[in-house]
Amino acid sequence: MFGFLYLFVCSLDVLSSAFQLAGGKVAGDIFKDNAILSNPVAGLVVGILVTVLVQSSSTSTSIIVSMVSSGLLEVRSAIPIIMGSNIGTSVTNTIVALMQAGDRNEFKRAFAGATVHDCFNWLSVLVLLPLEVASGYLHRITKVAVATLNFHSGQDAPELLKVITEPFTGLIIQLDKSVIIGIATGDESLHNKSLIRIxxxxxxxxxxxxxxxxxxxxxxxxxxxxxxxxxxxxxxxxxxCNHLFVDSSLPDLAVGLILLAGSLIVLCTCLIMLVKLLHSVLKGQVARAIQKVINTDLPSPFSWATGYFAMLVGAGMTFVVQSSSVFTSAITPLIGLEVISLERAYPLTLGSNIGTTTTAILAALASPGDKLASAFQIALCHFFFNISGILLWYPLPCTRLPIQMAKALGERTAKYRWFAVFYLIICFLLLPSLVFGLSMAGWRVLVGVGAPFLSLLACVAFVNIMQSRSPGRLPQWLQSWDFLPYWMHSLQPMDGLITRATLCCADHCSGSQDEHSDISPQIKARAGLHNPSLSFLEELSLPPRPSPQLNSPPMQSATRL
Structure with a gap:
């Protein structure tokens, strides 16, 4: 089990290297345009896209700190990018949750545990970004903190996990991350330099x-x-250097794609084997004992501090491994297996958010003396942003909206498994790209399109909350969404389209579309062949229904299908 866990962490490291090889220079070019970064909404989206490209918030925040320390980026302009990097780092554990899609119940819990991080970051940004633009409170607080602190230049962040994983991953690939930082800081000569360390x-x-x-x-x-x-x-x-691609003549993109495919295969294999081994180990009394220890509150006088203690544990573990992605990805399978409850995973994730800020703080302490204050200030902005989010969405049970949102997403993806991929593409690619384009068109276009959309979203959320808690207070026509067209309040029409497309593809690939072309619609309905409320896997698992016409040739074809 520990062997598979070691390979799992190594595959995450190689996956990050693969993304940097494929998109690292693009990320550097995006950071280079200060005109774009001066727009707070564009800066937020840049932080999301760059962190998704390099698969590491530590790398993206280190680039931001380097740009601030070199004087290319102001602290006020860098704050939205830091917020975006917080969102982008949560894509890794969401991808890991997809590996447990084989079992619906496990997938529901694992996806909820992974997306609770996303929900917390999105909600925090929706509240704190407008507040920062209007008042500059993060900039003011951190400026006062830097002025009152006396600190000296330090060293780079100690990556303690690298001591264990580097002997293995260093034999596969080694990268020169200073190339990305150099491109971001305006060194045009590094465009032709490979990221592969020689x-x-x-x-x-x-x-x-x-x-x-x-x-x-x-x-x-x-x-x-x-x-x-x-x-x-x-x-x-x-x-x-002594690694696999040191003498390779392949371009960075080709090496990145090779490593991407290989690391995903190893990641999936290790995760599947880990889940199977944990299933076999965590049985009976052992499982109950572990669940009791992890999920039990502290003794009664201090039960209120249980969540805050879990935050300290999450922050400490993330500081040790120097990666929030590794920590949250490691606990995602445990959430799926019910070893860790979602309510306990939430403070662990919040603590991990705090622990990952130490990388930027320690990197800032290694900045030149004249730029040390600015670099340290932007690193503190990352820390205070996460603290502010915790104060918003944790102290009172009624404010823990990310848990409710994550549970709703888990229920939805358990029913429609394709929705998980749809969610990843929308939240981490299409939506940021759309907002980025609108922000480049100007404030008027962004406000004109975004304000009605956000207002509609807020109204829908409010009505849903009222429907679940006090439906009697709403008008009769808002008791349910039935007054809207079916496709506007249900995913079943979309599920029907995907089901039919999958069945048509399967028929085309197998060449058996003529085998059941003569089946009547009534028999097809009994066999579940065009029921849009069922997913493809559910349809294939339908048991044969008894029928007096079971021996007829059309029904035999439907049963075989």
């Missing part, structure tokens, strides 16, 4: 071994001019 710093053992053999350090096996990680002359001794 030269690495030699270890002390290698240097001493070379000295003992009498060989000088600038021989042909080392970098000719001892280039540093940014491709500029440096004092560090360089040796050729």
């Amino acid at each position: 030269w690495c710093e030699a270890s002390v053992q290698q240097i001493s071994a070379s000295s003992s053999r009498g060989s000088f350090l600038n021989c042909s096996s080392h970098a000719p001019s001892s280039l540093d990680s940014a491709g500029k002359p440096g004092s560090a001794v360089q040796e050729k």
Whole structure:
């Protein structure tokens, strides 16, 4: 089990490298345009898209800190990008939840556990971004905090998990992330430089071994001019790296696609095996004991502090692994198996959001002295944004809307499994791209299109809440949505379209469309062949219904189908 968990974490690391190879330079180019980033809505969307591209909020926030420390980006303009990176990082555990789609109940719980992170981030942004644009409260609070703190320049963030995973992932691929940062900060010469690292710093053992053999350090096996990680002359001794693609002539995009396919295969395999092993291990009294320990509240005088203790655990674990994606992805299968309840996973996720801010804070402490205050301020903005979100959506039970929203999404995706992929594409690709385009058209277009849409969304949410809690207070025609066309308040018509398309594709591929073309509509209805309320897998699992015409050729064809 620990072996599969190790490979699972390594595959997440390689997956991040694959996304950076495929879209890292594009991400750097997006960050480079300061005219775009000065628009807060565009900056928010840029943060989402870039974090989805590089699959790491730590990388995107480090780029933002580097741009602020180099003076290319103002702190006020960087705050919306930080908010967007918080949203983009939650895509990883949502993808991981798709691996448990085989069992409806597990999938419902796992998808709810994964999307509670999304719901928290989206709700926080919807409240805090307009507040920040109107009042600049994050900018003011962090400016006061930086002015009152005395700090000294530090080192880069210690990636403690890398000590364990680097010996394996370093043999597959090693990246030079300074290329993305250099492109974002305006270095045009790095556009033609590959992200694949060729030269690495030699270890002390290698240097001493070379000295003992009498060989000088600038021989042909080392970098000719001892280039540093940014491709500029440096004092560090360089040796050729030892990984799978060090001598490859393939472009970055091709290597990224190869690693993407391989890491997804390993990720799915490890996750499936982990779930099966956990199913076999966590049975009976063992499962009940673990569930009791994890999900039980503290003793009565301190029961109110249980959630806050869980936040500290989530923050500490995320600080150790230096990745909120790894932590939240690791607990997603446990939520699906009911080892961790959604109510307990919610504060763990909030703590993970706080723990991931330490990367940006420690990266800011390594900034130059004259830009240290600005870099530290934007890192604190990330921290205070998450704290503000927790104050909004956790202290009172009635304000924990992300849990209710996640449960609703879990119910929906358990009934219509295709909705999970639809949700991922809409929330992390199409919607950000649409908002980005509208924001580029100008404030008038953005407000003219966005304000009616948000107003309609707020009205629908309010009516749904009133229907579930106090339906008697609503007018009779709002007691249900039946006054609307069916396709506007149900996913079943869409499910029917996808079902028919899937069946037509299956018939076309198998060449058996003529086999049941003569079946009457009544027999098809009994066999469930065109019932839009059933998903494709449900239709295939329908038991044969007894019928006096069972021996007739059309019914035999339907039963075989």
